[in-house]
Amino acid sequence: MKKTRICELLGIKYPIIQGGMSLIASAELAAAVSNAGGLGIISPNGSEPDWGKVAENLRSQIRKGKSLTDKPFGVNFPIHVLGQDRSLLDIAIEEGVPVVTTGAGSPALHTSYLQEHGVRVLHLVASVKHAKGAEKSGVDAVIAEGYESGGINGPDELTTFVLVPQVVDAVSIPVIAAGGICDARGLVAALALGAEGVQMGTVFITTNECIADQDYKDAIVAANDTATIITGRGSLPIRGLKSELITQGQRTAEADIAPRQMICGAVAGMINEIVSAGDVVRNIVQGYDRIVAGL
Amino acid sequence: MKKTRICELLGIKYPIIQGGMSLIASAELAAAVSNAGGLGIISPNGSEPDWGKVAENLRSQIRKGKSLTDKPFGVNFPIHVLGQDRSLLDIAIEEGVPVVTTGAGSPALHTSYLQEHGVRVLHLVASVKHAKGAEKSGVDAVIAEGYESGGINGPDELTTFVLVPQVVDAVSIPVIAAGGICDARGLVAALALGAEGVQMGTVFITTNECIADQDYKDAIVAANDTATIITGRGSLPIRGLKSELITQGQRTAEADIAPRQMICGAVAGMINEIVSAGDVVRNIVQGYDRIVAGL
Numbered sequence: 045m046k047k048t049r050i051c052e053l054l055g056i057k058y059p060i061i062q063g064g065m066s067l068i069a070s071a072e073l074a075a076a077v078s079n080a081g082g083l084g085i086i087s088p089n090g091s092e093p094d095w096g097k098v099a100e101n102l103r104s105q106i107r108k109g110k111s112l113t114d115k116p117f118g119v120n121f122p123i124h125v126l127g128q129d130r131s132l133l134d135i136a137i138e139e140g141v142p143v144v145t146t147g148a149g150s151p152a153l154h155t156s157y158l159q160e161h162g163v164r165v166l167h168l169v170a171s172v173k174h175a176k177g178a179e180k181s182g183v184d185a186v187i188a189e190g191y192e193s194g195g196i197n198g199p200d201e202l203t204t205f206v207l208v209p210q211v212v213d214a215v216s217i218p219v220i221a222a223g224g225i226c227d228a229r230g231l232v233a234a235l236a237l238g239a240e241g242v243q244m245g246t247v248f249i250t251t252n253e254c255i256a257d258q259d260y261k262d263a264i265v266a267a268n269d270t271a272t273i274i275t276g277r278g279s280l281p282i283r284g285l286k287s288e289l290i291t292q293g294q295r296t297a298e299a300d301i302a303p304r305q306m307i308c309g310a311v312a313g314m315i316n317e318i319v320s321a322g323d324v325v326r327n328i329v330q331g332y333d334r335i336v337a338g339l
Numbered sequence: 340m341k342k343t344r345i346c347e348l349l350g351i352k353y354p355i356i357q358g359g360m361s362l363i364a365s366a367e368l369a370a371a372v373s374n375a376g377g378l379g380i381i382s383p384n385g386s387e388p389d390w391g392k393v394a395e396n397l398r399s400q401i402r403k404g405k406s407l408t409d410k411p412f413g414v415n416f417p418i419h420v421l422g423q424d425r426s427l428l429d430i431a432i433e434e435g436v437p438v439v440t441t442g443a444g445s446p447a448l449h450t451s452y453l454q455e456h457g458v459r460v461l462h463l464v465a466s467v468k469h470a471k472g473a474e475k476s477g478v479d480a481v482i483a484e485g486y487e488s489g490g491i492n493g494p495d496e497l498t499t500f501v502l503v504p505q506v507v508d509a510v511s512i513p514v515i516a517a518g519g520i521c522d523a524r525g526l527v528a529a530l531a532l533g534a535e536g537v538q539m540g541t542v543f544i545t546t547n548e549c550i551a552d553q554d555y556k557d558a559i560v561a562a563n564d565t566a567t568i569i570t571g572r573g574s575l576p577i578r579g580l581k582s583e584l585i586t587q588g589q590r591t592a593e594a595d596i597a598p599r600q601m602i603c604g605a606v607a608g609m610i611n612e613i614v615s616a617g618d619v620v621r622n623i624v625q626g627y628d629r630i631v632a633g634l
Contacts, residue, residue, distance in 0.1 A: 203498040205519035224500035233528035
């Protein structure tokens with residue numbers, strides 16, 4: 045498979061990144077992805093109200109990750125959760141985490157601080173304007189995340205197919221494509237659009253190593269092409285699996301519905317089995333050459 | 340460039356189809372695309388209330404097309420406009436049009452009739468269910484049109500990136516990708532996702548040969564990445580350029596706003612000049628090999 049600037053930047057074999065996912069992106073998953081040649085990402089448990097416990101848990105997850113792989117892995121920090129507080133960032137720095145992904149807030153806030161401590165910073169964007177802003181803030185790369193992605197979604201609804209090439213044209217730092225990608229076809233398509241890597245979330249939920257509930261994994265495996273929906277449009281748009289509750293709510297008060305749902309991306313209908321996280325990476329690597337040869 | 344089943348099926352050099360566009364897809368545009376090796380499509384003027392005039396205009400457009408190219412071109416028929424009436428189809432048949440694209444209605448209604456008269460039928464779909472239904476009705480190929488596309492949009496909001504591979508997996512007839520595509524990157528990405536051709540609309544509006552108003556063309560050239568919006572969500576979703584009127588209406592009564600807007604796809608931000616329709620095709624052909632070589 046092609047070596048991109050993302051491989052060099054992050055010291056990884058394949059330009060495949062596992063997305064940070066609140067509550068379920070633990071050390072076991074991150075290490076499995078990194079061991080297979082991609083970049084695993086640990087998410088701190090940011091929904092825990094006790095900040096001391098969040099910090100303790102993050103340090104223990106990073107240490108567990110280091111015990112499970114000697115390859116690089118990263119930590120994801122939603123900036124709105126941190127605010128000005130750098131105590132969690134300091135844990136990542138102290139533990140020698142080489143890569144941090146950020147999003148949901150200004151990249152101007154912590155990028156230089158992390159980089160001064162030797163950490164590479166990848167920032168999530170959903171429009172050309174934010175991509176340019178992130179580049180100006182000095183981030184090492186942007187993750188251009190399309191409308192297809194699970195969880196919190198941007199207001200502009202730019203899909204991967206139109207977002208990625210426009211971000212690629214607007215910045216000179218490497219661009220990682222996210223949203224709607226789960227297999228070798230998606231990786232080749234993303235690189236054709238000008239991306240130098242992919243970030244995938246949903247396909248890693250349905251792996252043996254992911255600590256998500258079995259019901260959650262089974263629901264994604266059972267999902268068809270039209271199984272996901274955006275709720276909270278106009279306030280905090282979130283993509284997840286439809287439920288009877290949500291579809292009823294959608295009809296009556298789309299903007300106000302509480303996002304009690306199984307978060308996942310529009311790619312859910314393409315995921316049909318639970319495998320190991322390493323196999324997700326290996327299947328993509330194996331499929332890549334065959335797809336490129338067919339073009 | 341790769342020859343796909345679509346090239347064979349339609350007798351064209353490159354698997355590039357110009358989408359039917361009500362009021363603006365005239366003979367000059369269709370002939371220019373076909374002369375460059377793609378497949379041009381004429382749209383009958385279905386918004387004209389006098390059916391006799393629609394028929395007369397269609398016949399004269401087809402004849403003009405034949406005077407401008409000796410290559411194949413097609414006609415687009417939205418099925419909801421025709422209903423059971425086959426008089427327009429009969430004109431296409433009498434004039435020897437080799438390809439018809441259909442959409443917005445059941446493919447069971449006219450597919451066999453057209454095929455019995457030697458016409459190839461390509462049907463527009465926006466979900467796996469409709470793709471399977473179209474294949475069962477015997478269409479020669481499906482056009483899988485993503486959420487990115489301009490004009491009338493499906494209710495399921497499946498984007499090109501997730502729709503195309505799922506349709507490819509679900510049917511054995513060839514799949515043409517539409518929505519979000521305007522250049523060589525998009526064509527290579529679509530083929531990587533399993534499509535065997537692309538249909539593009541918006542990029543052909545901004546061509547010298549298109550009869551669209553200059554204001555309309557200029558607005559697309561000026562558009563940035565976030566310039567388009569879906570209106571009429573929940574009733575008849577339509578994608579077009581945002582206007583002050585629309586964005587205000589969007590805030591107060593999204594589902595009820597009248598779709599008085601300049602129709603175009605989410606790809607508008609990627610279109611930065613007015614060129615000839617032949618150059619659109621030639622630029623894609625020239626870019627193709629370079630992009631594949633870089634993978």
